[in-house]
Amino acid sequence: MINNNINTEQRILEAAKQVFMQKGMKVATTQEIADIAGVNKALLHYYFRNKEKLHLAVFQDIIKTYLPNLVGIMIARQPLEQRIRAFVSAYIDVLSANSYLAQFLVHEIQQNTERFMQQFMHLAPERLIRIVNHSLYKENIRHITAVDLMVNMLSLCVFPFIVKPMLNHIIFKDEELMSERFFLQRKQTVSDFIINSLYYENHKTIRHTC
Amino acid sequence: MINNNINTEQRILEAAKQVFMQKGMKVATTQEIADIAGVNKALLHYYFRNKEKLHLAVFQDIIKTYLPNLVGIMIARQPLEQRIRAFVSAYIDVLSANSYLAQFLVHEIQQNTERFMQQFMHLAPERLIRIVNHSLYKENIRHITAVDLMVNMLSLCVFPFIVKPMLNHIIFKDEELMSERFFLQRKQTVSDFIINSLYYENHKTIRHTC
DNA sequence: ATACGGTTTAACTAATTGGTTAAATATAAT
């Protein structure tokens, strides 16, 4: 435990990530973070000064790691259907790989709206909306606004992870394997659900068997 | 303020509802609840003994008020399409009328899973799944499981309310009127989105103009 | 008038927590 200073700061950051993502800024305690990192409170102070600065570091790390790629997918020069399938797949993957990411994002949006939006604005959301609207106009798609479409896509991807404890209880009977399979399959079913709704004929929709 | 004992208990419960829904059990303080109710801490103790019992009262009040009706809609003896439209409309209505309901439900599912599920089980969710599955089997609908369908419906209804602060910022430019109109319209657009995805031909789907 | 339930006041305790510090100790680089 002693003097492995190369990764101690990183270990603290990881511990903070874990605790902040599960409990949120206010409920999380510096003591728990220190315990999980295997250091003491004084060292948190040594590296990050205080709780708020530590939380900010966690926040920026998460935002910069997970969000930009997703916007990139939706503005790529490809048919809309391909973009939608890629986005859904990538988003469900990233949320699967980080159990508490959905919870964290929602918590930050609600409790720290200003700061979250400042970061989010760097991704130029209006430009995204404009580009998607343009695609909807060009392609032969039933009437829907880009905002509604994006909101629907986000809803279908993120919400199931938010209520995962409930699904675990009712549907998966607390078997992690069932949960994993469910979310794996959803990459397909959610894409199909969206595409099927957008195009007049069931064009290209892949149906799959149980 | 004095001796209106008829509704003081109710006032405290309303104040507690408001604070607990926004901040969650742990971040909420009894002092703030007392302030909003226009009474002092000692009176909370007089009526509800302690914070936990007060929170429980709020929880049960909310669950019993808002949830049962929604399950009732989905198991009514009607064509599935009508049930879906009624469910979406009713759910968006109830979430619109109670700004912090979505946030509260999500918070409880995540932080108090056991207790939430105990209450939820009273609504016989497996029966709901069975009935919806049966409807999907009987009617001429593309392949989708009842679980996926219900998860999708819930996602499309609830998630936009959870990220409303974000939408307010990017889309509505903090104009409450725009937000209201958006969610009003979504009763239609979400229903259409789902129905359109379920049925092979665009049967009965109402298209609407800007 | 009195007795009772509702309400306030004011004070207190115990526990938790974030933040801070000083000193000691360990390690690696020079």
Next chain:
DNA sequence: ATTATATTTAACCAATTAGTTAAACCGTAT
């Protein structure tokens, strides 16, 4: 060997908070 850096220990303060209590006060119904 010396120095700079990393880390621990241990103690402390100030603030917040849930919970509790005793006494007084108010209003109303009997």
